[in-house]
Amino acid sequence: MSVLLSLRMSSVRARNLLAICVALLLLSRIDSVAGNETSSVPVDSVTPGTDRFSGLTEVNPPDEPNPMKTIALRAVTLVDGRGGPPVENAVVVVKGSMISAIGKVGEWSLPEEAEVIDARGKTLLPGLLDPHLHVGRDPKTMMRRPSLVLSHGVTAARDPGRAIEDYAPLLAAGNPLPRLFLTGKHFDQKPHAHPDNALDIQSVKQANDMVDGIVRQGGSAIKVYYRLPLTLIEATCQQADRHGIPVTAHLELVDADKAIMAGIDGIEHVTSCGTSIADPADAKLFRRTVDADNAARRPWRFRLWAKIDLDHPRVREFIHLLVEKGIFLTPTLNVFERRPGDPFDSEPYHVDGFQTMLRFVGMCHEAGVPIMASSHGTPPVCEEGWAMQHEMRLLGEAGLTPLEVITAATWFPARFFGCADRLGSIQVGKQADLVLYDGRPHEKLNDLWKVHRVMQASRWVDGGDTTFRLSRSGEKHRLIHPDGQAFVPLGVNHIGAVARDKEFFAKRFNGDWDEFRMDLNEQFDRWNMNCVGYGAPEALQEYFPYFATITVAPIEKHRSDPDPSSPNGYRFPDPFDPEWADDVDKRFRELCERHRGNRLLIGYLWTDTPTWDVIKTRGLRGTDWVSEIRKLQANSPGRIRYAEFLESRYRGRLADLNSIYGLDLSSLAALGTANLSRVAMGRQVVQADDSDFLKIIAEQFYAVVGSAQRKHDPRHLVFGDRYLLGDHPTGVLRHAAKWIDAVAVQPGDLYAPLYPPSTRFAIDEFRRIHEVAGKPVLICDHAISYPTRQHPRTIFEQAPNEGEAALAITRFLESAFNELYIIGYLKCQYIDRPSGFGRGLRQGLLTADGSERKAIVDAYAKGFADL
Numbered sequence: 001m002s003v004l005l006s007l008r009m010s011s012v013r014a015r016n017l018l019a020i021c022v023a024l025l026l027l028s029r030i031d032s033v034a035g036n037e038t039s040s041v042p043v044d045s046v047t048p049g050t051d052r053f054s055g056l057t058e059v060n061p062p063d064e065p066n067p068m069k070t071i072a073l074r075a076v077t078l079v080d081g082r083g084g085p086p087v088e089n090a091v092v093v094v095k096g097s098m099i100s101a102i103g104k105v106g107e108w109s110l111p112e113e114a115e116v117i118d119a120r121g122k123t124l125l126p127g128l129l130d131p132h133l134h135v136g137r138d139p140k141t142m143m144r145r146p147s148l149v150l151s152h153g154v155t156a157a158r159d160p161g162r163a164i165e166d167y168a169p170l171l172a173a174g175n176p177l178p179r180l181f182l183t184g185k186h187f188d189q190k191p192h193a194h195p196d197n198a199l200d201i202q203s204v205k206q207a208n209d210m211v212d213g214i215v216r217q218g219g220s221a222i223k224v225y226y227r228l229p230l231t232l233i234e235a236t237c238q239q240a241d242r243h244g245i246p247v248t249a250h251l252e253l254v255d256a257d258k259a260i261m262a263g264i265d266g267i268e269h270v271t272s273c274g275t276s277i278a279d280p281a282d283a284k285l286f287r288r289t290v291d292a293d294n295a296a297r298r299p300w301r302f303r304l305w306a307k308i309d310l311d312h313p314r315v316r317e318f319i320h321l322l323v324e325k326g327i328f329l330t331p332t333l334n335v336f337e338r339r340p341g342d343p344f345d346s347e348p349y350h351v352d353g354f355q356t357m358l359r360f361v362g363m364c365h366e367a368g369v370p371i372m373a374s375s376h377g378t379p380p381v382c383e384e385g386w387a388m389q390h391e392m393r394l395l396g397e398a399g400l401t402p403l404e405v406i407t408a409a410t411w412f413p414a415r416f417f418g419c420a421d422r423l424g425s426i427q428v429g430k431q432a433d434l435v436l437y438d439g440r441p442h443e444k445l446n447d448l449w450k451v452h453r454v455m456q457a458s459r460w461v462d463g464g465d466t467t468f469r470l471s472r473s474g475e476k477h478r479l480i481h482p483d484g485q486a487f488v489p490l491g492v493n494h495i496g497a498v499a500r501d502k503e504f505f506a507k508r509f510n511g512d513w514d515e516f517r518m519d520l521n522e523q524f525d526r527w528n529m530n531c532v533g534y535g536a537p538e539a540l541q542e543y544f545p546y547f548a549t550i551t552v553a554p555i556e557k558h559r560s561d562p563d564p565s566s567p568n569g570y571r572f573p574d575p576f577d578p579e580w581a582d583d584v585d586k587r588f589r590e591l592c593e594r595h596r597g598n599r600l601l602i603g604y605l606w607t608d609t610p611t612w613d614v615i616k617t618r619g620l621r622g623t624d625w626v627s628e629i630r631k632l633q634a635n636s637p638g639r640i641r642y643a644e645f646l647e648s649r650y651r652g653r654l655a656d657l658n659s660i661y662g663l664d665l666s667s668l669a670a671l672g673t674a675n676l677s678r679v680a681m682g683r684q685v686v687q688a689d690d691s692d693f694l695k696i697i698a699e700q701f702y703a704v705v706g707s708a709q710r711k712h713d714p715r716h717l718v719f720g721d722r723y724l725l726g727d728h729p730t731g732v733l734r735h736a737a738k739w740i741d742a743v744a745v746q747p748g749d750l751y752a753p754l755y756p757p758s759t760r761f762a763i764d765e766f767r768r769i770h771e772v773a774g775k776p777v778l779i780c781d782h783a784i785s786y787p788t789r790q791h792p793r794t795i796f797e798q799a800p801n802e803g804e805a806a807l808a809i810t811r812f813l814e815s816a817f818n819e820l821y822i823i824g825y826l827k828c829q830y831i832d833r834p835s836g837f838g839r840g841l842r843q844g845l846l847t848a849d850g851s852e853r854k855a856i857v858d859a860y861a862k863g864f865a866d867l
Contacts, residue, residue, distance in 0.1 A: 052265075052326075053244060053245065053246055053265075053415070053416070053417070053418030054244075054418055054420070054421055055244075055418060055421065056181070056220040056221075056244075056245060056417060056418025056419055057181075057218075057220065057419070058156065058179035058180050058181050058220070058419075059164070059167065059171070059180050059181075059182055059218040060171055060177055060179065060180050061179065062097070062179070062456055062457040062459065063457075064096070064097060064457075065096060065097050065457060065458045065459055066096070067095075067096040067097075068095075068096070068113075069095070069096065069115075069458065070093065070094065070095045070100075070111050070113050070114040070115065071093070071094045071095075071114060071115050071117065071432075071458060072091060072092070072093045072094075072110045072111065072114040072115070072116045072117065073091065073092045073093075073094075073117050073119045073124060073434075073436070074091050074105060074110070074116055074117065074118055074119060074120075074472075075089055075090075075091070075105050075118060075119055075120040076090050076091075076092065076119035076120075076122055076123065076124045076436070077089075077090065077122070077123040077124065077440065077442075078090035078092060078102070078123075078124050078426060079123060079124065079125050079403070079406060079426075079441075079442045080126070080425050080426045080427065081125060081126040081406060081407060081410035081411045081424060081425040081426060082407060082410075082411045082425050083403055083404065083406075083407045083411070085403075086123070086403075086440075086442050087104065089104055089105045090102065090103070090104055090105070090124070091103050091104060091105055091107075091110065092124060092426065092434070093110065093111065093114065094432040094434075094455075094458045095111075095458075096458060097431055097432055097457040097458045098429060098430065098431060098432060098458070099426065099427065099428055099429065099430050099431075099432050100428065101428060102426065102427070102428055114473075115471055115472075115473055116471075116472045116473055116474065117470075117471055117472065118470070118472050118477075118774075119436060120774055121438070121737075121738060122436050122437060122438055122439075122452055123436070123437045123439065123440050123441060123442065123447075124426065124434055124435070124436055124437075125153075125406060125410065125426075125434070125435045125437065125441065125442075126410040126411075126414075126423070126424055126425050126426050126430075126433060126434065126435070127153065127154070127155025127156060127410070127423070127433030127434060127435055127454070127455075127456065128153050128154045128155065128156075128373075128388055128409045128410060128435065129154070129155070129156040129157065129158075129409065129410060129413035129414055129417060129423065129424060130149065130154045130156070130157040130158070130178070130373075130374055130375050130388050130409075130413070131157075131158045131160070131248075131266075131328075131330050131372050131374050131413045131416060131417070132158065132160050132268055132330050132332055132374035132375065132376050133145075133146075133149065133154070133157040133158065133159055133178075133374070133375050133376070133377060133388075134159065134160075134161070134162070134376060134377035135159055135162070135170075135377070136377060136378075137196070139169070142166075142170060143169070143170060143173060143175070145377070145378070145384065145385070146170065146175075146177045146178055146180070147175045147176055147177060148384065148385035149178060149375065149385050149388065150176055150177060150178045150454065150456070150461055151176075151385070151451070151454060151461070152385050152386060152388070152389070152451050152454075153388075153389075153435040153448075153451050153454055154178050154375075154388055155178055155179060155423075155433040155435070155454065155455075155456050156178050156179035156180075156181065156413075156414075156417065156419070156423060156433065157178045157179070157180060157181070158180075158181040158182070158183065158220075158221065158413075158417060159180065159181075159182055159183065160183050160186070160221075160223045160248060160250075160268060161183060161184075161185060161186040161194070161197045161223050161225075162182070162184075162185065162197055163184060163185050163197070164182050164184050164214065164217040164218060164219060165217070167180065167182065176456075176461045178456075179423075179433075179456075181220045181221065181417050181419075182217075182218065182219050182220065182221075183214070183219055183220075183221045183222055183223040183248070184199075184210075184213075184214035184217065184219045184222070184223075185197050185198055185199045186198055186199065186223040186224065186225040186250070187199050187201045187207065187210065187222065187223070187224045187225060187228050187232070187236055188200065188201065188224075188225035188226075188227050188228055189201065189202070189227040189228055189229070190227070191227075191294060192225075192227075192294075193225070193226075193294040193297075198225065201228060201232050201236075203232075204231075204232065204235040207232050207235045207236045207239060208235065208239045211236060211239040211240055211243065212239070212243075215243045215245065219245070220245055220417065220418060221240075221245050221246050221247070221248060221417075222236055222240050222245065222246075222247045222248075223247070223248050223249065223250065223268070224236055224247060224248075224249045224250075224259075224264070225249075225250050226250055226251050226252040226253045226254060226272075227253060228254070229254075230254060230258055230259065230262050233247075233249070233254065233259055233262045233263070233264065234262040234263055237262060237263030237264060237265075238263065241263070244418075245418070246265035246266060246328075246416060246418070247263065247264050247265055247266070248264065248265060248266035248267070248268055248328075248330070248416075249264045249266070249267055249268060249272065250268045250269055250272055251267065251272035251273075251275075252271065252272060252274070252275070252286075252287075252290060252297055252301075253275075253287050253290060253291055255275050255276045255283075256272055256273045256275070256276045256318070257276045257318055257321055258276075260321055260322070260325050260327055264327070265326075265327065265328065265416070266327060266328040266329070266330065266416060267322075267327060267328070267329050267330065268330050268332065269330070269331065269332050269335070269336075270329070270331035270332070270333065270336065270357045270360060270361055271301045271305070271336065271357070273318065273329075273360070274286070274301065274304050274305055274308070275287060275304075276314075276318050277308055277310075277312075277314055277315045277318050277360075278304050278305075278307065278308050279307065279308075279309070282304055282307055282308075283304070286300050286303075286304045299345075301336070301353065302336075302338070302345070302347075302349050302350045302352075302353035302354070303349050303353070304353070305352075305353035305354075305356045305357055306348075306349040306350075306352040306353040306356065308356050308360075310356065310359055310360055310363065315360075315363070319363060319364055319367045319369065320367070322364060322367075322369045323367055323368045323369055326370075327369065327370075328370050328372055328412065328415075328416045329361075329364055329369050329370070329371050329372065330371075330372045330374045331357070331361045331371065331374075331395075331398075332374055332376045332391070333354075333357060333358065333361065333391060333394040333395070333398070334375070334376060334379040334381060334382060334387055334390050334391045334394055335376050335379050336353070336354050336357055337354055337379070337381050337394065338350035338351050338353070338354040339351065339354075344380070358394070358397060358398045359398070361395070361398040361399075362398040362399030362400075365398065365399060365400055365404070366399065370408075370412045370415070370416075371395065371400070371408045371412065372408050372409070372412050372413050372416065373388060373391045373392045373395055373405065373408045373409040373413075374388065374391055375387035375388040375390075375391060376391075386449065388409065389445075389448040389449055392405045392406075392408070392409055392445055392448055393445045393446070393448070395408055396445045402441065402442050402443055402444070402445050403442050405445060406441070406442060410424050410425060411424045411425050412424075431457055432455055432456075432457060432458040433455065433456050433457065434454075434455040435451060435453075435454050435455070436451075436452045436453045436454075436455070437450050437451060437452055438450040438452045438710050438714055439710070449711075449714065450710050450711075450714045451714055451715070452714065452715070453469065453715075467482060467599070467601070467715050467716050467717070468480065468481060468482060468487065468545070468601075468602045468603065468716070468717055469717070470717065470741055470742065470776065470823075471486075472776075474820075475820045475821075476820045477742075477776035477820060477821050477822075477823050478823060479602070479823050479824065481545075482599055487530070487545070488530075488823065488824050488825075488867045489530065489531040489533075489545060489602060489778070489823070489824035489825070489826065490528065490529050490530055490531060490824065490825055490826075490864045490867060491524075491529045491530060491531030491532055491533045491544075491545075491826055491827070492529065492531075492532070492533055492826065492827040492828075492829070492830045492844075492845060493533035493534050493535050493536075493780075493781055493826050493827065493828055493829070493830075494533070494534075494535040494828065494829055494830060494833075494842075495520070495532050495533070495535065495536045495537070495540065495830045496535050496536055496537040496540075497535070497829070497830065497831055497833045497844075498516065498830060498831050499516075499537070500833060501848070504848070504849070504850065508850055513537060513539035513540065514539075517539070517540060517543055520532075520540070520544075524544075526857075526861060527845075527857055527860055527861045527864070528860070528861050528864035528865050528867075529860070529864065530544070530545065531544060531545045531546065531602070531824070531826070532544040532545070532546045533546065533547060533780075533826040533827075534546065534547040534548070534549045534605055534780075534826075535549070541598060541600060541601075542598070542600070543600075544600065545600045545601075545602050546600060546601065546602065547601075547602050547603060547604070547605050547719070547780075547826075548591060548594070548595040548601055548603075548604050548605070549604070549605045549606070549608075550587060550588065550591050550604070550605075550606055550607075551606075551607050551608065552584065552587075552606045552607045552705050552721075553571075553572070553573050553607055553610065553701075554569065554570050554571050555570055555571070555572055555607065555610050555611040555625075556570070556607060556608045556609050556610060556611070557609040557610075557611060557620070557724055557727075558608075558609065558835075562621075562623075570611070570621070572611075572624075572625045572628035572629070574629065574632060574636060574637055574638035575638070575697055575700045575701040575704060576637035576638045576640075576641045576700055577636065577637045577638065578637070580704075581704045581708075584704055584705060584708050585708045585711070585712075588705075588708040588709055588711070588712045589708075589712045591604075591712070592709075592712035592713040593712070595713070595716075596712070596713040596715070596716060601716055602716075602717065603716050603717030603718055603719050603741065603742075604709060604713070604716060604717070604718050604719060604720075605719050605720070605721075605722055605744055605780060606705065606719075606720050606721045606722070607721045607722065608722045608746075608781075609722060609723070609724040609727070609746055610721050610722075610723070610727075611624070611625070611727070612625070612694070612698070612723075612727050612728060612729055612732050613726075613727045613728075613729055614626060614687065614690050614691055614694055614729075615687065616726070616727055617727075618681070624690070625694060625697055626642075626690040626693050626694055626697070627677075627681060627690075629641075629642050629693075629697070630642065630676040630677055630679065631676075631677045634672055634673045634674075639672075639676075640672065641696070641700075642676075642693060643671040643672045645692075645693050645696060646668075646671050646689070647668045647669070647671055649689065649692075650668060651668065654667065654668055660680070660683060660685050660686060661676075661679045661680060661686065662678070662679060662680045663676075663679070691729070691731070692731075694729065694731065694732065695729075695731035695732065695735065698731060698732040698735040698736065699735045701735075702735045702736050702738065702739050703735075703739075705739070706718070706736075706738065706739025706740070707739075709739070710739070717741045717742065718739065718740045718741050719740060719741065719742050719743070719744040719778055719780065720736055720739065720740035720742075720743065720744060721736065721744065722744045722745070722746050722780045722781060723743065723744065723745050723746065723769075724745075724746050724748075725745055725746065725747045725748060725756050725762060725765055725766075726756050726765065728743075728745075728769060730772050733769065733772050733773050734772060734773070736773070737772075737773040737774060737775055740773075740775065741775065742775050742776045742777065742778050742823060743769055743770070743773045743775050743776070743777050743778070744777075744778045744780035745766070745769060745777055745778070745779060745780060746779075746780055746781040746782065746828075747761070747762065747779065747782050748782075748796060748797055757797045758782060758783065758784055758796050758797045758812075759784050759797045759799065759808050759812070760808075760811075760812065760815075761811075761812050761815035761816050763815060763819070766816075766819060766822075767819070770819075770821040775821075776821045776822070776823045777819075777821055777822055777823065778822075778823055778824045778825075778826075779816060779822065779824065779825045779826065780826050781826055781828045782796075782812075782825065782826070782827060782828060783796040783827060783828040783829060783843060784796060784797060784798075784799055784805050784808045784809050784812065785797070785798050785799070785805060785841075785843040786798055786799045786800065786801050786802050786804065786805040786843075787800075787801075791832075791840065791841040791843070793840035793841065794840045794841045794842070794843045795835050795840050795841070795842055795843075796828065796843070802853060802855045802856065803855055805855070805856060806855035806856055806858065806859035807859070809856065809859040809860065809863065810859050810862065810863055813825065813859075813860075813863035813864070814863070817863075817867060825864075827845065827860065828842065829842045829843060829844035829845070830844050830845055830846060831844040831845070831846040831847075831848065831850070832844045832846065832847050832848040833848075845857050845860075
């Protein structure tokens with residue numbers, strides 16, 4: 001094992017030297033980032049600060065990627081990790097394993113060979129470095145936890161106190177792992193609190209030998225524990241200094257100020273500082289109690305901290321010492337978090353002690369102590385794999401700004417790890433360890449849970465390996481399959497309808513989905529299809545790529561009954577109502593729990609053909625969303641928001657409001673209780689007002705829906721509502737675009753003739769959607785039908801006969817896939833079925849008896865052949 005690690009260390013040191021040379025070359029002379037362009041190439045001129053540790057390495061450096069592979073993250077919000085202001089609309093170019101250029105959109109051309117990833121609405125951070133990650137005592141936990149935290153953005157970690165040889169099975173397994181910086185077992189004396197992870201050090205020679213041995217095995221730091229006497233702490237620090245590696249300490253019996261003077265570089269746990277800042281009598285009692293019983297330190301930590309006076313001069317003196325000596329503090333607050341009402345350890349002294357710890361960490365930060373975020377593993381208050389993010393949130397509670405919290409999880413640990421020359425910040429010449437987030441974690445720490453993708457040494461190690469993702473090369477948008485190949489979803493929706501005729505399904509397939517699947521496999525091979533769309537039974541979702549769906553609001557075009565309780569009833573919800581938001585959150589939780597673990601899930605689709613456009617909706621239904629808000633009770637959230645809108649719009653113009661809306665209000669304040677259900681909707685000014693309030697409805701609606709979706713499954717793609725072509729007002733679409741990855745569009749419906757037909761590709765309308773949203777487009781449900789003697793009416797537009805319908809399908813597909821932003825196509829209906837609304841047949845690829853419509857399936861097979 002030691003030879004293996006030694007070879008790895010030599011290899012990574014050589015690569016580090018190469019990386020530094022390349023970085024210097026990039027900084028001194030970059031001729032071009034794209035083609036032969038030589039003007040205004042952006043290069044970050046800030047170099048990492050000089051630290052007393054440098055060139056330290058992990059035991060498992062990632063394999064070198066293709067040195068010629070280039071990835072460009074475009075239009076992203078960039079947070080460099082060192083505390084600088086975020087850069088909006090940034091571009092980060094990665095070549096090989098390194099960051100080769102950083103700039104802003106429009107400043108220079110991207111390399112022609114680059115895979116361009118549109119990252120609008122997303123934020124890019126350096127990979128997180130966790131300085132205190134215990135991987136668990138259970139071997140199964142050890143094999144699972146490192147890969148799990150990597151998928152959540154921790155690209156490097158230090159295990160402070162486990163035998164290096166214990167990592168052999170984990171390294172041999174070949175799973176994606178964070179870069180692992182190890183300390184070996186901690187240096188201690190008996191009685192050990194953790195005998196399996198302790199080395200019993202009794203002499204200076206033994207300390208020196210153990211330091212030498214850990215370094216030979218690949219260790220990059222030493223950890224001392226709380227029973228090691230000061231003389232041996234000092235000897236350990238001196239020997240570690242000779243190797244250029246840091247010493248960090250878990251201190252409780254040894255006073256931290258004395259250990260600092262003995263030479264330690266870092267402190268693990270805020271509680272290690274307790275005896276140095278407590279009243280001397282309280283500290284003495286604590287030491288005596290814990291010295292007699294290791295387990296006593298758990299309650300007595302809180303008893304001690306509950307009594308500490310942080311305003312005493314000795315606290316300021318100790319913090320000054322931390323600053324003066326450059327000590328790195330890893331508080332591990334999540335280990336000690338205690339809140340009133342907790343099911344465990346919630347006595348007043350627990351709660352008070354934790355609050356003192358929080359305040360102390362804030363004081364240290366304010367004074368200039370480098371604070372580091374860490375997970376400790378999985379404290380009981382955290383879901384496994386997310387403890388690092390929880391600690392970052394607690395640091396925010398201690399008083400750090402979100403940008404400072406990010407620095408505590410990136411730049412400071414990189415300096416303490418001795419790898420700040422290549423990790424810990426986003427700079428030209430650094431290794432491309434990056435995390436892409438949905439949201440803005442530099443403003444809202446809760447967005448740290450919205451991990452979109454994780455990159456390590458330029459390789460995507462999360463979504464790129466386990467979920468579908470979007471990519472772009474030039475103007476061409478495309479989906480990427482989890483296996484890394486380009487993927488165009490070409491398929492058919494509502495396949496589960498094949499079993500609605502139970503007699504047919506039993507006779508044809510013996511009622512067995514496996515038999516049906518084999519039949520479908522053969523058909524898909526001939527039809528050049530690869531996707532079962534949405535509406536597929538669970539039995540098929542394990543074999544074919546598919547979409548998950550949810551009706552967020554019962555406002556689909558096909559609903560015709562104004563009674564919301566009926567099966568075909570429609571209802572416009574009040575999106576400002578917290579109860580509605582709670583219901584949405586619950587339903588998304590249930591949806592995502594069913595689907596987020598399925599590797600073949602392409603993404604999520606929401607409401608089918610939702611009613612948005614005010615004028616068209618009134619033409620179809622005689623009402624619309626804004627009119628329904630007006631009908632709400634005066635004290636309802638939506639009605640209050642609408643009254644605020646009108647009051648703001650007509651401030652100082654009461655007479656105009658009364659005249660335009662046909663009201664008789666004595667003041668604008670009376671809007672809150674006025675009857676607004678009978679306003680003159682047909683007036684042009686009212687329609688303009690309604691269109692503007694519709695944007696407010698859309699902003700609130702999509703904020704609730706989008707945040708629920710991202711909360712419960714932040715990794716999979718979101719395609720959003722399945723808009724009927726012609727019903728996606730610009731203001732509505734722009735608000736939806738903040739939450740979705742691509743726009744889902746259904747072209748045409750015969751029973752809703754207010755919209756463009758399905759028999760032609762409405763190129764101008766599709767381009768408008770793409771340009772307004774700035775997203776690729778999925779044709780999520782489409783058909784061109786034809787009349788038959790048995791079914792003269794169908795729900796989609798009709799061609800005169802099957803041959804003409806097949807020709808129209810061919811032309812539609814040709815036009816659609818000439819557009820570079822179209823990423824896929826789903827046919828409506830696999831097998832004939834009634835519409836259920838008396839409006840004609842849902843015409844499928846197969847007739848009701850299972851026979852193929854040959855001209856139709858041939859048109860699809862030919863149209864899909866080259867895609």
